[in-house]
Amino acid sequence: MNRSNSRSGGGANLPALRHHNASLVLDLLRAAGEHGISRLELAERTGLTPQAVSKITARLRSEGLATEAGRLASTGGKPRTVLRLVPEAGHAVGLHLDRDELTAVLVDLAGAPVATRTAPLDLGAPAAEVVATAAHAVQTVRAAAPRTEDHRVFGVGAALPGPLDHRSGVLHRVTGFPQWDGYPLRDVLAEATGLPVVVDKDTNAAALGLALRERGEADFAYLHLGTGLGAGLVLGGTLHRGARTGAGEFGHQTLQLDGPPCGCGGRGCIEVLCLAAAARGDIAEAARVLGAGAANLVGLLDIDRVVLGGRTVAADEDAYVGGVRAVIEERALRDGTGAPVPVTVAGGGDRPVAEGAAQLVLAPVFGRAGEGGVED
Amino acid sequence: MNRSNSRSGGGANLPALRHHNASLVLDLLRAAGEHGISRLELAERTGLTPQAVSKITARLRSEGLATEAGRLASTGGKPRTVLRLVPEAGHAVGLHLDRDELTAVLVDLAGAPVATRTAPLDLGAPAAEVVATAAHAVQTVRAAAPRTEDHRVFGVGAALPGPLDHRSGVLHRVTGFPQWDGYPLRDVLAEATGLPVVVDKDTNAAALGLALRERGEADFAYLHLGTGLGAGLVLGGTLHRGARTGAGEFGHQTLQLDGPPCGCGGRGCIEVLCLAAAARGDIAEAARVLGAGAANLVGLLDIDRVVLGGRTVAADEDAYVGGVRAVIEERALRDGTGAPVPVTVAGGGDRPVAEGAAQLVLAPVFGRAGEGGVED
DNA sequence: GCACTTTGGCAACAGCGTTGCTTAAGTGGT
DNA sequence: ACCACTTAAGCAACGCTGTTGCCAAAGTGC
Incomplete structure (x- = not known):
């Protein structure tokens, strides 16, 4: 049932089956939010029998992960009992180590931030120093979590710029450091x-x-335009990292054959085109370039939604969203492939990165560990 | 265990568990080819216990899908028994409906072609006529399969140009027809x-x-350059089709902002650049353009291997492979991301399409049905 | 107040991989 | 030639999964 058969492992036994189904139910509970979801709807959505769902949710309730939350209106018989996730039953720390700033956030199971800490950071400082600062920030936000036995902190997700090996957790040449x-x-x-x-x-x-x-969107792309241009891809509901965890090299895609030289040694990279336009104040052109790259991505992978973020975008959100949307809509019109893909902007400045980092830890709990995923 | 949690279903019960592990073992048996593989290696590779593998392979042997095939040299104790797939235990028909030609092929479980039939076809003819011709070709190659109860034909995989909905099996506007x-x-x-x-x-x-x-390659791209330019993507071992099964729109990727107009209404699409160069005999330039697109793909998705095919490529294989490889190698050198991704050419003319079509049917048997996969 | 509908738990069950042990089938020293 | 040792693989018992059949609980509507 793991799609990544080519990986070692993949064999499933009873505990794995149990964990899989429990994750599935937890994922649906999370999606239902505070409104909750009934047992029978869980059964429909998972394909399991109602009795199996009853057993699974009973376990989750006894573990403190789920709870009953009211009941629905009757449809002629006994009304359905609504279940919902207990967000405070577990937490995770998200850590964003940026070039000049550090953000640590404690989120609960529902992904809601419970505590946040921001501090200046020099990513060029000695490693031990940076690690000490980061560890201290982690302990600070961790103090906000209730320290009971049942309410554990699952771990720390750390996000930082530059290439790295997700599997081994070893960094490569972080740009400039x-x-x-x-x-x-x-x-x-x-x-x-x-x-x-x-x-x-x-x-x-x-x-x-x-x-x-x-x-509800299985295939999703995030385009980050800051000091550089990169992408994050969620395909089939999980992060696509590639075999060498090097996927997402969006910025040095060629978009203009024999175009202006880029710092990477190539020519006509989307990054240099986009940033050059932005630097000379031609936001419309920067957005058009970004839109062309986004449209390439949408067509190639049949992406469901595109979200833009990063400091450069934040400086002029409407212009970027509008420009990218225009290119994508125009191309969708040409292809006649139905409604164009929605384009939105990631609000909240740098917070999405830290909060997303926490989700790196929570993903396996909800059955969303991808091929390159880490075991619990 | 199914990565596609966002899809409906996903819940796993005991039969599903059994099928999953059996598929895993079958996939390894297929990979081992005629040399076979021992029970203990199967256990190692799947993560299952040796006893579980014994039970599973016993079932497969009783179903006629696997058989013992000699034994390995002893390493100081009882020598390992080698198991291998029984290719003739099952077959599938692959059907390639091209614009002017039809290819039908019967392949066995190992993917080896058993019978082939080629016939001229006018895809512009009335649908009923085309279907009748296709059905007749299917029956012709089917006659080559042994008709015993155990040796069944799993189904027909039909491949054809142009956009279509894989899930519903309904065609869209096939280009020109x-x-x-x-x-x-x-x-x-x-x-x-x-x-x-x-x-x-x-x-x-x-x-x-x-x-x-x-x-051994989980992420793989096929680029087809014929009358048009398209791509097929295998990500995580299974076909990536996207939510609207529209992924692989490679040809109308913008590669030259404000470049020459393309038939699709856009400008600077990789297809028009590549085919225009090929048409004027500048194969080197066509290969360079194709290489730029391939390098974009490799960087974006961390693809493991690129294979080129199609009539235009077949006309000058060395030039295209060399040209694409040069671009990819140059970019890999700049990035310093280790060994460049291998680039090869798909031999055998149109046969790969028909044989691959048969694999559409066999994929679920070996646990390689993707998100958009069809149930057995 | 009664008939009906729907929810959801209890108990028995089939079947999965696992564990503990035994048998099979080799190698290598003496 | 024999025996100790090693490795492979099957048998039997087991724990635990979701499933099935049944029944109690909790509503609606005439």
Whole structure:
């Protein structure tokens, strides 16, 4: 049932079956939010029998993860009991290590932030120093979680710029900070905090978090335009990282053959076109370039929604959203492929990255660990 | 265990568990080919216990799907017994309906072609006529399969150009042949042949078939350059079709902002650039353009391998492979992301499409039905 | 107040992979 | 030639999964 058969493992036994179905139910409970969802609807949506759902939800209730929350209007018989997730039953820490700033956030199972801490950070400082600052921020927000046995903190998700190996948790050449090359951030941070740690690219974290904010979309792209241009892809409901966890290299896509030279050594990369236009104040052109890249992505992968973010976009949200939307709508019109894909902007500045980082930790709980996913 | 949690269903019970593990084992048996694989290696690779593998393989042997095939050299104890797939235990028909030609092929479980039939076809003819010709070709190659109870034909996979809805099996506006718009090919063909039918785009079929030819690559792209330019993507071991089964729109990716106008109404599409260069005999330029698009794809999705195919490529294989490879190697060098992604060409003319179409039917047997997959 | 509908738990069950143990089938030392 | 050892693989008992059949609970509507 794991789609990633090519990976080692994949064999499923009874505990795995149980965990799978429990995750499925938890995911639906999370999606239902505070309104909750009835047992029978859970049965319909999962394909399980009502009795199985009763057993599973009974377990979840005994573990404190779910609870009854009122009942629906009767339809001629006994009214359905509504169940909902107990958000405070578990927490996760999201950590965003940006070039000049650090954000730590404690989120509950529903993804709602419980505590936040922001601090200046010099990513160029010695590694030990950065790790110490990060670990301290983690402990600070962690103090906001109730410390009972049942209400555990699942772990820390750390998002940072630049290429890294998600599987091993080792960084590569973080742009502009060569001292991080080969640094085993995951293990060091796990040691410093005493919690399991997952590391990933900032764009991936943001994509995961944003994909969960509005539901129902299996294929989703987040485009981040800040000091650089990158993408995070959620395909089939989980992050697509690729074999070398190098997916999302959106900025150095060629969009203008033999165009202006880019810092990467290539020519006509979407990043240099977009940022050059933005730098000279031609936001409309920057948005048009970004839109062309987004439309390429939408057509190639049949993406359901595109979300824009990053400081450059935040400076002129309407112009970017409008410009990108125009390009996508025009192309959808040409293809005649029905309604154009919605384009929105990620509100909240840098918060989506930190909150999404926490979702890196929570994803396995809800059965959304992708191929490159980390076991619980 | 199914990655596609967002889809309805997803709930797993005991039969599903059994089917999942059996598929996993069958997939490894298929990968092992005629050399076979021992029970203990199956256990290692699946993560199941040796005893579970023994039970599963015993079932497969009793169903005639697997058999013992010699034993390995001893390593100090009882030598391991080697198991292998029995290819002739099942077959599938692959059907390639091209604009001017029809190819039908019967393949066994291992994917090896058993019987082939090629016939001229006018895809512009009335639908009933085309279906009748296709159904007749299916019956012809089907006659080559042993008709015993155990050796069943699983179904027909039909690949054809142009957009279509894989899930419903209904065609859209097949380029140049408007009469197919809205035609329920899957159901009509199922009626005519008496077999389950799966339809998909020709590029998707080719991608699936080629991805299985050489193993171990989870993320794979097939680029088809013929009268048009399209792509098929295998991500995480299964075909990526997208929510509207419209993924793979590679040809109308913008590669040259404000470039020459394309038939689709856009400008600077990779297809028009590539085909225009090919038409004026500048194969090197066509290959360079194709390479730029391929490199974009590789960077964006962290693809493991790129395979080129189609009549235009076949006319000058070395030039295209060399040109594409050069662009990809150059970009890999710039990024410093290790070894460049291998680029090869799909041999065998149109056969890969028909053989891949048969794999559309076999994929679920081996646990490789993607999100858009069809149940057995 | 009674008939009906719908929800949801209890108990028995079939069947999955796992565990503990035994048998099969080799190698290598003496 | 024999025996100790190693490795492979089947048998039997087991725990636990979702399923099935049944019944109690809790509503609606005539």
